[in-house]
Amino acid sequence: MNFQQLRIIRETVRRNFNLTEVANTLYTAQSGVSKHIKDLEDELGVALFVRKGKRLLGLTEPGKELLPVVERILLDTQNIKRLADQFAKRDEGHLALATTHTQACYALPPVVSRFKQTFPRVHLELHQCGPKEIVALLRAGQVDIGIATEAVGVEEDLVSFPYYQWQHAVIVPEGHPLTQVVPLTLEAIAEFPLITYHEGYTGRARIDAAFAEQGLVTDIVMSALDADVIKSYVELGLGVGIIAAMAYHPKRDAGLVVLESKGLFELNTTWIALRRGHYLRDYALRFIEYCSPNLTEERIRDSVFPKSHGV
Amino acid sequence: MNFQQLRIIRETVRRNFNLTEVANTLYTAQSGVSKHIKDLEDELGVALFVRKGKRLLGLTEPGKELLPVVERILLDTQNIKRLADQFAKRDEGHLALATTHTQACYALPPVVSRFKQTFPRVHLELHQCGPKEIVALLRAGQVDIGIATEAVGVEEDLVSFPYYQWQHAVIVPEGHPLTQVVPLTLEAIAEFPLITYHEGYTGRARIDAAFAEQGLVTDIVMSALDADVIKSYVELGLGVGIIAAMAYHPKRDAGLVVLESKGLFELNTTWIALRRGHYLRDYALRFIEYCSPNLTEERIRDSVFPKSHGV
DNA sequence: GATGCTTACGATACCCGTAAAGATA
DNA sequence: TATCTTTACGGGTATCGTAAGCATC
Numbered sequence: 001m002n003f004q005q006l007r008i009i010r011e012t013v014r015r016n017f018n019l020t021e022v023a024n025t026l027y028t029a030q031s032g033v034s035k036h037i038k039d040l041e042d043e044l045g046v047a048l049f050v051r052k053g054k055r056l057l058g059l060t061e062p063g064k065e066l067l068p069v070v071e072r073i074l075l076d077t078q079n080i081k082r083l084a085d086q087f088a089k090r091d092e093g094h095l096a097l098a099t100t101h102t103q104a105c106y107a108l109p110p111v112v113s114r115f116k117q118t119f120p121r122v123h124l125e126l127h128q129c130g131p132k133e134i135v136a137l138l139r140a141g142q143v144d145i146g147i148a149t150e151a152v153g154v155e156e157d158l159v160s161f162p163y164y165q166w167q168h169a170v171i172v173p174e175g176h177p178l179t180q181v182v183p184l185t186l187e188a189i190a191e192f193p194l195i196t197y198h199e200g201y202t203g204r205a206r207i208d209a210a211f212a213e214q215g216l217v218t219d220i221v222m223s224a225l226d227a228d229v230i231k232s233y234v235e236l237g238l239g240v241g242i243i244a245a246m247a248y249h250p251k252r253d254a255g256l257v258v259l260e261s262k263g264l265f266e267l268n269t270t271w272i273a274l275r276r277g278h279y280l281r282d283y284a285l286r287f288i289e290y291c292s293p294n295l296t297e298e299r300i301r302d303s304v305f306p307k308s309h310g311v
Numbered sequence: 312m313n314f315q316q317l318r319i320i321r322e323t324v325r326r327n328f329n330l331t332e333v334a335n336t337l338y339t340a341q342s343g344v345s346k347h348i349k350d351l352e353d354e355l356g357v358a359l360f361v362r363k364g365k366r367l368l369g370l371t372e373p374g375k376e377l378l379p380v381v382e383r384i385l386l387d388t389q390n391i392k393r394l395a396d397q398f399a400k401r402d403e404g405h406l407a408l409a410t411t412h413t414q415a416c417y418a419l420p421p422v423v424s425r426f427k428q429t430f431p432r433v434h435l436e437l438h439q440c441g442p443k444e445i446v447a448l449l450r451a452g453q454v455d456i457g458i459a460t461e462a463v464g465v466e467e468d469l470v471s472f473p474y475y476q477w478q479h480a481v482i483v484p485e486g487h488p489l490t491q492v493v494p495l496t497l498e499a500i501a502e503f504p505l506i507t508y509h510e511g512y513t514g515r516a517r518i519d520a521a522f523a524e525q526g527l528v529t530d531i532v533m534s535a536l537d538a539d540v541i542k543s544y545v546e547l548g549l550g551v552g553i554i555a556a557m558a559y560h561p562k563r564d565a566g567l568v569v570l571e572s573k574g575l576f577e578l579n580t581t582w583i584a585l586r587r588g589h590y591l592r593d594y595a596l597r598f599i600e601y602c603s604p605n606l607t608e609e610r611i612r613d614s615v616f617p618k619s620h621g622v
Numbered sequence: 623g624a625t626g627c628t629t630a631c632g633a634t635a636c637c638c639g640t641a642a643a644g645a646t647a
Numbered sequence: 648t649a650t651c652t653t654t655a656c657g658g659g660t661a662t663c664g665t666a667a668g669c670a671t672c
Contacts, residue, residue, distance in 0.1 A: 340665080342663080
């Protein structure tokens, strides 16, 4: 048994049992991939893959049970390397984040700039993507930290921590009839065509829920991934915008007004998600601490590396 | 990085940084051991060992942090093998127990015989040793299950479950003056020379505690590792014996009488100890279940493989 | 001087890649 | 037929063991 064999096992599952692809992603030849699988199966004395003729179709029972152990081993080899780098070059390295547009634009900038000042030699890699991709990137070990408002933390192999809470805000062009409605109600808003986020993004579910709860039917004429797009179309008069409150800048968004909307929508929580067992460099923990001071190194480490198992 | 390097790192620590010994226990040459360590340190970019000239003295800081990860990886490689064997030969294999004389003689025989009937092809290996060795054997992964009355479960990397409870009994030769004392008291017992277990064995601590609590000074003229030895000397009239109640057989121990001693000594609990993260074959879990029916497979697995970490 | 670590060197075994052949859709 | 897997074979590399050279105690 060697590491290459384990990498091949893992990659074979990831690549849907296409050994040619496996070979390509691991930068090696198919022949070797085949042989490694065969060798390992011989050594263990059980077939790990279900075959139909020469094609691999899936995992056998033993294969299914072995896979998580294989993944843990490979995760640990990465951990060893990260740990070593930690000492070799203390404040030098790489930090990969996956986050949505909203967080990248409005919540993270101050954190990132503070981080960059303290750790100028750490290369920051910012993956901007949707919540599902964030989970996938964390799982694959391609990013160290995920930040999103939805769809994290439900999974067994991820942990998440509350980062901050925020509310949605209603924006309209100057002089819009809604500016006269005080106090503002959902009922009044629902009279107008709406522009807001795509489903599954930036608390959209909370918006829908708020209207649904009062039995209001909304006319969402447009949806977008980010507030900037929404603002543009609100400015053109296509409808009333509902965006994350922190996405509105009085100065930059001069043609728009934000309406008092306290209590209309439920609070949203943005989460910091991590992969269990994924070793984090000191500066990664500092980054998290910059996000929210009560997310201490100790608290994070305890959750990412659950007690016991020394495994 | 390869497995041999990791094995060498682990073994170097275990063998107190004597590379010659490491080479011997791993059945390889010192030269290779040296080179492997050097190669790994080069690859990781940090020194793992503190050196004085050519001698290795201990682990560096990074070495200390890496060691648990290395051990987890090696543990997982064993787990892979055990898992595979599980499927390759379902009811065939190996089960190693470490237990004290008392348990081996008096508690386990019915369990073992039932186990052997159900799993005739499993080779049972019974290590008889003291509590400390049991812990060491579990830690080293040399046994799957440890059974003892003391000194288990205090350690982070082991888990233990209550197996059964029992009491000490007082035995004397026929016609001994103590047979007249009803009810029996510790005070009366302390008048006579005593023969019982060595310190650290079979609940000896509880015996001492019982006398000490009443301010009684005892004259322990002999101590032994097992009840058979104690019984022999009690029979010779050297003193009053205090042994585990289950070690007395009315038929086999014809020349001895057991005295009613309810309430004199505190109850003892015998524990089943396991190593966290050490994969257990199905039949090992069955063995534990035979010991105590409420120790179900599910309960054991949950404790040995703590939640989360997929890992 | 005994023990222990490192380096050098030759033999072996392992791993990889090319290429050809066979299987599958 | 095109794609994919296996097997065979040659070249390169890494690992291992022997042996010699040094450091440490």
